[in-house]
Amino acid sequence: MLIIGIAGGTGCGKTTVVNQILNELPEGEVGIISQDSYYKDTTYLSYEERITINFDHPRSIDFDLLENHLKELKKGNPIHQPVYSFVKHNRTGDTLVTHPRKVMIVEGILILTNPELRKMFDIKIFVHADTDERLIRRLKRDICERGRDLDEVLTRYQNTLKPMHEQFIEPTKEYADIIIPNNKHNTVAIDIVRSIIHQKL
């Protein structure tokens, strides 16, 4: 199994890049794991307490579960990937059965901060987009798709997103084998990653 880790700050286009890579690849040959599914279960907290969580700090992620799931997939076993709700700020209680594939892509802002995960990735990719571009994309996306308003996104940006990006996420660029510039759609980079995957299938 080839495991590809795709990191980069919020709004850089990780999900979009993954979808572009999957386009034109045989359906069902490549599996996806999203770091967002591994936000820690916070059912014991009230909604008011959950919205104060710093979701851009590595401690918000259940890395042990993510690592165990990758190990199970490597052994050939299916896993139950938790389903996360950005509206409830918590896991939904549902899970998505994820079967092992020849190629697994793991994507998320903080995945390269964890040394054990880094060791498991055969290829490490960092998607880069400028800070202002990422903020504009995040604003549009969170308002349209994640039930947020302008004030929520900007407050979160100032209090946690920006400082955590500088402290934890941007420094992981140095671990990347490939850096994809993504201020604009980068079809050449996508084709390169796709051809690496093709060789493995």
Ligand SMILES: Nc1ncnc2c1ncn2[C@@H]1O[C@H](COP(=O)(O)OP(=O)(O)O)[C@@H](O)[C@H]1O
């Ligand atoms: N290269 C790009 N040019 C313009 N918009 C983009 C680009 N890549 C992604 N987007 C848009 O930016 C938003 C955030 O992208 P997404 O892939 O969800 O980022 P991430 O998963 O890194 O947070 C989405 O609305 C997406 O359509």
Ligand SMILES: Nc1ccn([C@@H]2O[C@H](COP(=O)(O)O)[C@@H](O)[C@H]2O)c(=O)n1
């Ligand atoms: N309840 C939550 C959990 C996370 N976030 C934000 O999501 C971002 C990571 O997801 P991307 O798809 O943008 O990579 C991260 O920056 C968290 O702030 C949230 O808003 N609410």
